[in-house]
Structures are given as structure tokens and as C-alpha cells.
Amino acid sequence: MPTTTRPSGLQPDQIVDVAHTLISEHGLAWFSMRKLAAALDVNPMTVYLRFDSKDALLDAVARRGLRDVELPDLPEGPWEDRAVALCTVLRSHLLADRNLLGLYATADRLSAALLQSVEQGLTLMEEIGFRGEGAVLAFRSLFWHTVGFTLVHHSFDHFPADSPGGLQGTFGTVDESTHPVFARNLSSFTSVDGDALFDHTTHLVVAGLRDGAPTSEETR
Amino acid sequence: MPTTTRPSGLQPDQIVDVAHTLISEHGLAWFSMRKLAAALDVNPMTVYLRFDSKDALLDAVARRGLRDVELPDLPEGPWEDRAVALCTVLRSHLLADRNLLGLYATADRLSAALLQSVEQGLTLMEEIGFRGEGAVLAFRSLFWHTVGFTLVHHSFDHFPADSPGGLQGTFGTVDESTHPVFARNLSSFTSVDGDALFDHTTHLVVAGLRDGAPTSEETR
DNA sequence: ACCTGAACACCGTTCAAGT
């Protein structure tokens, strides 16, 4: 070894790759600039030559995680089914790596990374008669419905029923006189199936879009 | 002063209160256990006598932030309007303190803190004929739609149009041959009005619920 | 020019020691 400082030629892409892998494997909370540097076998400060800050790096990692998302072609079938399918695929891509979800939540320009979904979504909206800003609005409803529901997904994991206290523990005592309807339906508050709830709500949004579309019966 | 250690009688509620205030004023990123202790004029370790960890404390802060939410009575009017109003009120409560939003995103048992909304939501669902688990499912769709959209809200703040690069900067070059529909509608991608988009999508969900309700015309 | 080592100003948390 001629010198102690190798001109590593460390590329930004490589840094983002390794950061992505580390976060994916160990989680966002575990990740640090120093651990990243160790994984890259480089001085902690070298990373700062390529990225201004940890935030800037995380931004790049988030964008990278979504950049190469390849959405499959939508299946044949009724319009509603294809619209729901778009949402389902999008969501499963976002959920694919749970450790990166926290990153997407704070990463701006989420939609910019998902060009494929924009193309497919707009096509669907035009198919039922939406044009221009109307098509964009309709697409955005569906898109952000999907992203929002996905970000909220982990809240379902720890819902009562299975937990020690059960519903009592979570809701405390539901006062029959102030919350009569709630009290009467308490036994129906079973644990939440996130996938089913998403699917159900997506159908509601899709049906709403379809009903409000300029063209209701000309899809062919 | 007789001794240097006051038997402060520091109450957990007081700790949570001060933590809530600090986060609300300076943000979640600024907040630390040591700064909290300084604000309480107490040794940093004293807080650990009441809370096992920072996470446990933040959990308590999140719950406290929602505990006393008093939802106003729903206005008179058509069912759809009242359902939308419930969502709007819920959202504005969650958005009231933007600095606490990040807390809710990771706080489990979000719904447990919002008993009021459960009572009102279930009442609405029963009004159009939903019963038992059907009513709970319908309510959950509306509730989590609202929470999800709220958590995603800040993504809209930095949407292109006003930013330096504009749409070009965010989307890069939209290839006309691979994304023809997108390219054709590029000019319709104006900046996102989060409130309007939420309102619009909420109407879609509400309309979907109404249409799928057991009773369609017996509301009275 | 490119990289590093040491240092600065912080963290959350543990634990032996004080009163």
C-alpha cells in the first residue's frame, strides 16, 4: 500500500446504494453516517464530500428506492378492477421494504419518483372521460389515497383484540351514557386487517371516481 | 435552601405537559430528554424515574395531544355533508399542531384517543343502515382515509410549480414516447391544494359509502 | 485536489453514590 489515503473514487451512487442496503437491513433508527462510513470502509467525513448532510443523503436514498419501480401492465377487465389494481400494486411496492417507509413519509416529491404510476393513472382517468386538470385531480385522489393509507399501515399492526388488555386496555371504559353507539358496537371492533381495509376503501374511492366521471357508459 | 436535592414531587402529567409544549414550539427534531430536563429545571435522569425511555414519553405526549379533543356536534343537513364535516373536523384537529404530526405517525392506538369521533362516526353509519361489523368497517374506511391523508399533507407543501426547477426540475424530462399521456397532460400538473384535494377525495369516499349502504333512502 | 484525525457540541441511558 503506497499511501494511507486511497483515492477511493467513491461515487455518490455507491454511497446511496450502501445506505439503502443498510437501512433496509437494520432500519432507519439504527442507521448513522458513521456506520455508513464503516460499511464503505472510509473515513466518516468522506461522505460529506458528496452529500451536504445526512438529510440530503436520506433524500437521495428515498428517491433511489422508488426510481426503478417497474409497475406491471394493468390486467384486462372492467375499469374499476384495473383502477383498484393500480393502487394495490403501488401500495405493495411502497410496503415491499417496510424499513424504507419512514423515509418516504418525510421525502418530498414522492410522486415524482413514480412516473409509471402517473402514466397508468392518467390513462385510466382519460378512459372514463376526464381531461386535463380534471384527469390530474382524479388521479391525485387515487394516488394520495394510496400513499396515505400505506403510511398509516403500521398503526394496524398493534391494534387491540390480540393485545393483553384487549379492547378494554385500548379504549378504557367506554361510557354508555356519553358514547352509547360506541358502547353498543364495542364487540364489533375486531382487529384491523390492513390489506382488507385498504382494498375496501379503495373500492369506495374508485366507485366515486367512476360515478363522477364525464363519461359513464362509453368505455368500451 | 436546606438541601441541594428538592423532593420536586415531579408528576408524570407535568412532564408530559412540558414535553408537549416544547415539541409544539420547537419541533420534534429539536426536542431531547436533556432539554426537557432543563425546561423542568431538573436533573436529566429524573425523567427516567417516571418514564422508561424517550419513546415511552413520546407515546404519552402523543396520546395526551389527542386525549382532550372535543369534536363539535355535527351540523344539520344532508348525510353526506355531515360525514364530510366529521372528516374535516378530525383533520383540522390533527393538523392544528403541525409539529405533533410526526408523533402521531408513529404512535400506535391512534384511534383509541379519539373516542368522540368513533361515537359520531358510528352514529352516521347506523343512520344509513350499517350495523355491527359493517358499521365499524364503514367508519374505519372514513377514519383511516382521514388520518392517512393528513399524514401525507406536508408532501404537498413543496410540490413543483412554485419551486425553481418547476415541473421540469421535479419530473425531469417526461419522455413522450414512453409516457405519452403524462407528457400530454404535463401542463395540468399545477401545485397541489391539500385542503381541496382532501375535500374532493373525502366526497368520493362518502359517496361510495352512501351508495353501498344497506338503506339508501330511509335516512329521515 | 482529495481525504483524514481530532475536536466540538451534542445525544439516550446506566449506575454507583449521595441525602
Place this chain on the structure above:
DNA sequence: ACCTGAACACCGTTCAAGT
């Protein structure tokens, strides 16, 4: 019993110094 001080094992980031 109740609280603290010092310490441990970390952080992100700056910057003068090395090659």
C-alpha cells in the same frame, strides 16, 4: 425513597492538517 453526577457509548458536523 428519591434524586443526582459522572460516565459510557454513541451522534452529526466543522475544520485545520496531511499527502
